[in-house]
Amino acid sequence: MNDVSGTVPLHSPQHVEVLAALRSGRANSRAALANITGLSPTTVAARVDALIEQGHVVETGPGESRGGRRPRHLMIRGDAGLVGCIDLGVDRASFGLVDFAGELITERHAPLDIAADPRAVLSRALKILLDMVDEAKLAGHTRLRGISVGVPGPVSSATSRVISPSRMPGWNGVSVPELMRREIDLPILVNNDANLMAAGELLDGREPIGNQVLVKVGSGIGCGIVCGGALYTGSNGWAGDISHVVVPGAAAVPCSCGRTGCLDALASGNALVREMQVAGTNVQSVEEMIALAQDSHPLATGLLRNAGVMTGGVLATIVNFFNPERLVLGGVLADSSVFVAGVRATLYAECLPMATDQLSIDVAQFAATGGLRGAGRIFLDQLFSADGVRTSA
Amino acid sequence: MNDVSGTVPLHSPQHVEVLAALRSGRANSRAALANITGLSPTTVAARVDALIEQGHVVETGPGESRGGRRPRHLMIRGDAGLVGCIDLGVDRASFGLVDFAGELITERHAPLDIAADPRAVLSRALKILLDMVDEAKLAGHTRLRGISVGVPGPVSSATSRVISPSRMPGWNGVSVPELMRREIDLPILVNNDANLMAAGELLDGREPIGNQVLVKVGSGIGCGIVCGGALYTGSNGWAGDISHVVVPGAAAVPCSCGRTGCLDALASGNALVREMQVAGTNVQSVEEMIALAQDSHPLATGLLRNAGVMTGGVLATIVNFFNPERLVLGGVLADSSVFVAGVRATLYAECLPMATDQLSIDVAQFAATGGLRGAGRIFLDQLFSADGVRTSA
DNA sequence: CGGAGTTAGTCCAGTATTGCAGGAAGTTAG
DNA sequence: CTAACTTCCTGCAATACTGGACTAACTCCG
Numbered sequence: 001m002n003d004v005s006g007t008v009p010l011h012s013p014q015h016v017e018v019l020a021a022l023r024s025g026r027a028n029s030r031a032a033l034a035n036i037t038g039l040s041p042t043t044v045a046a047r048v049d050a051l052i053e054q055g056h057v058v059e060t061g062p063g064e065s066r067g068g069r070r071p072r073h074l075m076i077r078g079d080a081g082l083v084g085c086i087d088l089g090v091d092r093a094s095f096g097l098v099d100f101a102g103e104l105i106t107e108r109h110a111p112l113d114i115a116a117d118p119r120a121v122l123s124r125a126l127k128i129l130l131d132m133v134d135e136a137k138l139a140g141h142t143r144l145r146g147i148s149v150g151v152p153g154p155v156s157s158a159t160s161r162v163i164s165p166s167r168m169p170g171w172n173g174v175s176v177p178e179l180m181r182r183e184i185d186l187p188i189l190v191n192n193d194a195n196l197m198a199a200g201e202l203l204d205g206r207e208p209i210g211n212q213v214l215v216k217v218g219s220g221i222g223c224g225i226v227c228g229g230a231l232y233t234g235s236n237g238w239a240g241d242i243s244h245v246v247v248p249g250a251a252a253v254p255c256s257c258g259r260t261g262c263l264d265a266l267a268s269g270n271a272l273v274r275e276m277q278v279a280g281t282n283v284q285s286v287e288e289m290i291a292l293a294q295d296s297h298p299l300a301t302g303l304l305r306n307a308g309v310m311t312g313g314v315l316a317t318i319v320n321f322f323n324p325e326r327l328v329l330g331g332v333l334a335d336s337s338v339f340v341a342g343v344r345a346t347l348y349a350e351c352l353p354m355a356t357d358q359l360s361i362d363v364a365q366f367a368a369t370g371g372l373r374g375a376g377r378i379f380l381d382q383l384f385s386a387d388g389v390r391t392s393a
Numbered sequence: 394m395n396d397v398s399g400t401v402p403l404h405s406p407q408h409v410e411v412l413a414a415l416r417s418g419r420a421n422s423r424a425a426l427a428n429i430t431g432l433s434p435t436t437v438a439a440r441v442d443a444l445i446e447q448g449h450v451v452e453t454g455p456g457e458s459r460g461g462r463r464p465r466h467l468m469i470r471g472d473a474g475l476v477g478c479i480d481l482g483v484d485r486a487s488f489g490l491v492d493f494a495g496e497l498i499t500e501r502h503a504p505l506d507i508a509a510d511p512r513a514v515l516s517r518a519l520k521i522l523l524d525m526v527d528e529a530k531l532a533g534h535t536r537l538r539g540i541s542v543g544v545p546g547p548v549s550s551a552t553s554r555v556i557s558p559s560r561m562p563g564w565n566g567v568s569v570p571e572l573m574r575r576e577i578d579l580p581i582l583v584n585n586d587a588n589l590m591a592a593g594e595l596l597d598g599r600e601p602i603g604n605q606v607l608v609k610v611g612s613g614i615g616c617g618i619v620c621g622g623a624l625y626t627g628s629n630g631w632a633g634d635i636s637h638v639v640v641p642g643a644a645a646v647p648c649s650c651g652r653t654g655c656l657d658a659l660a661s662g663n664a665l666v667r668e669m670q671v672a673g674t675n676v677q678s679v680e681e682m683i684a685l686a687q688d689s690h691p692l693a694t695g696l697l698r699n700a701g702v703m704t705g706g707v708l709a710t711i712v713n714f715f716n717p718e719r720l721v722l723g724g725v726l727a728d729s730s731v732f733v734a735g736v737r738a739t740l741y742a743e744c745l746p747m748a749t750d751q752l753s754i755d756v757a758q759f760a761a762t763g764g765l766r767g768a769g770r771i772f773l774d775q776l777f778s779a780d781g782v783r784t785s786a
Numbered sequence: 787c788g789g790a791g792t793t794a795g796t797c798c799a800g801t802a803t804t805g806c807a808g809g810a811a812g813t814t815a816g
Numbered sequence: 817c818t819a820a821c822t823t824c825c826t827g828c829a830a831t832a833c834t835g836g837a838c839t840a841a842c843t844c845c846g
Binding site for chain 1: 547556557603604616618620621625626627628629630631632633634635637638639640641642650706707709710711713714715716717718743744745746747748751
């Protein structure tokens with residue numbers, strides 16, 4: 001057939017348009033493509049032929065008739081390559097392989113302490129990922145074309161460097177692409193974990209929704225934004241970083257940022273576990289705590305609800321300001337119904353009815369794989385764009 | 394020459410591209426147009442010729458040489474029509490005429506109580522506007538092609554109706570276009586006043602900045618958002634409505650929305666004047682109060698500073714969330730340096746350094762005419778777009 | 787002042803795109 | 817089992833767009 005893109009390849013300027021439409025899932029036949037791109041059927045046919053010729057697209061047999069001739073379904077060729085996805089958490093990491101069609105082929109979860117030396121952490125992560133690739137290859141899959149990494153801290157959109165991350169000691173100024181490329185010659189992308197989760201959870205639907213917010217409450221608190229149907233990362237890359245918003249009227253708990261009363265220091269998973277420990281319980285993780293709350297443990301329930309209320313209080317301002325149509329709660333704490341109820345109650349109490357009556361508040365659907373899916377999606381979005389994957393710096 | 398667009402006309406699909414580039418001010422010759430549109434010089438030349446033929450564009454003589462042949466400057470024909478702009482405030486209104494080139498030709502300011510019957514208010518506003526048109530016509534200007542109105546309350550983007558406006562008693566559910574079209578047969582646009590001011594202040598620059606926030610603090614508090622270089626109004630039209638965000642730890646002043654401690658009830662011009670009156674002073678307007686503060690009146694100064702601090706506290710969350718590159722303060726209170734200092738101080742104190750060190754915090758440049766300019770701009774943007782001006786219902 | 791270098795704009799032949807008129811392959815109704 | 821209608825896809829001639837060579841107009845420097 002041929003080789004599908006090397007390191008920084010690009011697709012012919014026009015074909016991107018058709019590819020993007022196909023990838024969006026909103027069109028899967030020549031006719032539908034013509035419809036949503038606005039191009040003429042003739043042009044679409046010509047471009048699709050070229051893409052098939054190049055091996056990017058395949059025809060997958062006839063679809064259902066809608067009262068006339070059956071459409072000949074088209075698909076992105078998934079087996080053209082793999083994207084390695086690494087979602088680094090504070091004390092564990094998730095790994096996945098996404099094929100070129102955007103499907104998550106395999107996943108793996110392993111403990112990994114991010115506080116260790118960045119180089120060692122990335123080295124270890126890369127090894128795990130490459131092991132997965134080896135196994136997948138046995139199953140007939142093709143080459144790894146790039147790696148997309150998520151980290152629990154702010155990432156500069158200009159330099160791809162991690163900046164002032166409160167949960168990643170030793171990582172300030174680190175460039176993940178730079179470090180990883182010392183070990184492997186592939187395009188590498190880094191992003192904040194909440195942004196990846198937003199991409200995975202919110203950009204997935206067939207009919208994409210324009211303005212949405214995803215709040216990830218795990219060890220820390222982060223938030224990813226979708227604006228106008230695309231991931232929004234702000235002017236410098238740290239849009240959505242609400243960790244250090246001061247919570248009105250809360251206790252003056254000291255925060256890693258040097259101030260007191262930050263949302264992260266009060267309502268994050270870490271903060272809650274510490275509170276449980278201070279109170280004398282033997283809780284080691286948020287999961288344990290949520291389990292306790294499900295058994296009506298008074299302290300755990302109270303703390304979780306209160307964390308929901310505090311988070312909801314901050315989100316109220318955001319909902320008023322941003323007027324999204326959908327708010328999604330993700331991360332470990334989203335598994336706690338008490339927490340979710342706290343968020344919902346506070347939002348409905350503190351926002352004007354106007355702002356909430358068209359708003360849907362949901363819980364993330366993909367749980368532990370949302371970040372991986374998002375990592376794959378973002379990489380592929382860039383790969384299948386007019387200028388290909390550029391690993392900055 | 395010919396007639397430039399009737400009521401709901403559209404320009405030929407392609408020409409919009411060139412027109413938009415010209416209107417943006419970032420290009421004023423064929424060569425520059427080719428540069429920023431990405432079209433070939435040949436195509437641009439052809440389209441410009443067509444536009445000149447149609448009377449939308451004129452050649453305005455040679456420009457400065459940049460080391461080679463001089464460019465032949467191009468301009469949108471301003472005299473092709475006028476847009477009537479009405480910026481309704483709580484107790485006064487501004488009126489302006491903007492020509493098709495986007496220049497504000499005339500302006501007028503008059504007292505007008507918005508609490509009166511909507512129909513009467515609009516009738517009176519229209520009369521003033523038409524008077525201005527008559528005068529302008531004597532000066533050689535052409536026909537009125539539409540009206541763009543700003544109101545101090547939320548406007549639904551779907552229906553163009555004013556919804557739950559706390560400062561506009563009797564206006565809930567009112568459709569300004571509908572009412573005005575009973576008196577005049579022209580396309581009418583309505584928008585929130587802060588959005589218009591944002592359009593006027595932030596979309597004006599030669600080199601447009603992507604993500605900005607304008608906060609208008611006058612009688613009330615509102616905020617307009619520019620995201621990705623375009624005005625952002627959210628999913629329903631009320632993005633930026635921060636009037637009813639609860640201010641942390643402030644007095645429980647009752648608000649028109651039925652709750653207590655809203656930003657609008659504490660830091661708006663109205664709230665401050667009332668505070669001054671409660672304290673026994675004889676202040677009647679924010680302007681008086683600002684004048685007092687400039688003479689170091691302790692209470693006025695203190696209240697203004699505190700209003701700045703409270704506003705800054707809310708904006709801190711927004712800056713963290715939205716990560717804009719620029720924040721602009723407008724409205725009457727932006728004339729008070731104490732207020733501005735309060736906002737600045739609080740932002741720098743409550744945001745992470747990361748979020749503020751690339752942020753510029755400015756004061757609006759157009760003062761009373763920002764809203765009018767924005768009204769004109771938004772109307773023209775729609776008129777010169779692929780689908781023309783649609784006055785929704 | 788006159789060539790070298792630059793920038794702006796135009797002419798022209800080749801290519802991409804479109805609109806439209808079919809053809810292909812269905813469904814539905816009688 | 818036609819006949820009428822839908823929907824999907826493909827020729828073909830007309831049209832729009834492009835890239836590159838060319839002209840025009842100007843600056844700069846020796």
